[in-house]
Amino acid sequence: MKEISEFSIPEPSLKRLPQYHHYLVELKSKGINLVSCSTIGRDLEFVPVQVRKDLQFTGVIGKPKVGYSVAELVVAIEAFLGWDIVNEAILVGVGNLGTAILGHERFSRFGLQVVAAFDIDPGKIGQTIHGKTVLSLAGLADIAPRMGIHIGIITTPAEVAQAVANEMVTAGIQAIWNFAPTKLNVPQHMIVHNEDLYSSLASLSCKLAKRFRAQIRETERLN
């Protein structure tokens, strides 16, 4: 028996879909209607067969010798990723990063609209940031279910992230986008996605440090 394909996309393929999407939208805006895997692969630096495998998850069928319809792919990727339905989200932690996300209107074109912001700092509560009033965190468990909100964004310091996550669970939030660099303990049914900037920074600084060490060794060798 064949698996239900929708449920079985490998995480690496899923992560590549937005890249295809961005690329295809650009092609479309240039008036290009058809594209082959080899062209996509050349521009995005993937091997063609990988592009083909990835695009298959969207359900779009290509024509041999012709390629894929750009418009069809764009629509299919958006549907697959759930970007055709805009989910309302609440954000907790109106610091630098939280403020930036509140101001990033463009997320709404990718299925996410932040409709309310919360903080515990009395100095911030009541302020209006990017058109949204900052509310007291104490009200979260009340407001989120009433507004039928399913996504929570955590942009607090790591120390309080777990407490905020607990509040979100109580408030009936189903998916958390966590920008705090800490592991959250939440019930199994919760969808959690960690966005650890330090983790990304790590691979950059590691590679750079490695290069510098190699240069130093090289210099020493010559002396």
Place this chain on the structure above:
Amino acid sequence: MKEISEFSIPEPSLKRLPQYHHYLVELKSKGINLVSCSTIGRDLEFVPVQVRKDLQFTGVIGKPKVGYSVAELVVAIEAFLGWDIVNEAILVGVGNLGTAILGHERFSRFGLQVVAAFDIDPGKIGQTIHGKTVLSLAGLADIAPRMGIHIGIITTPAEVAQAVANEMVTAGIQAIWNFAPTKLNVPQHMIVHNEDLYSSLASLSCKLAKRFRAQIRETERLN
């Protein structure tokens, strides 16, 4: 012949190191000096043998029956990731996200200090944001080499990211942390790390959409 271990850490292991680091720093602050792989694994939800494999890349040797020295691990991870040397960086694109990163002093504890910011918007040039004066992008190729800066952060819209990357290459930048959701074409020697928030958002919205579709199907089945 054995490979030079420093050069061969798998990307997934590298990405986990900051998580261990965060966890171990916390343990240390609680006065805990020794830790075993099973304890780390329990708290971070990794299998113990994976923890062991990952920690081996740092060069720290554990004692059977005893475990690892927390302090030793913290130092070794920091050295491995290059967090013991603070790299100066410049940032281009002082929008919402750029401003947030400029204000995030804590990066300096993880090897990164943003020392200058650039933009093309005349309305922004000359302003002081989080203590840094915003400079004209035109000056980048002059200033960066003079200050001996090796890291560039791109927080511009996708449309101009490639042009900014080109400027950075000219300016002698060696590593780019790219927050624009687009592929950069740069010379081979450049280290590029893409931080695509849409890509992360994709897996969240995809999983949520899948769940909603399942719920709808379930409701239909019952009617």
Place this chain on the structure above:
DNA sequence: TAGATTGTTAATCGATTAACAATC
């Protein structure tokens, strides 16, 4: 000593890539 834990080799698993048949 006995048992817990490390370090390491072997087996498994999943993603990527290669090979090739099907198709326009």
Place this chain on the structure above:
DNA sequence: TAGATTGTTAATCGATTAACAATC
């Protein structure tokens, strides 16, 4: 028709996990 491109099955590659010997 010939050739380019898709779709699919098989082989490869790399990371994870299991098994087990070494050690305190």
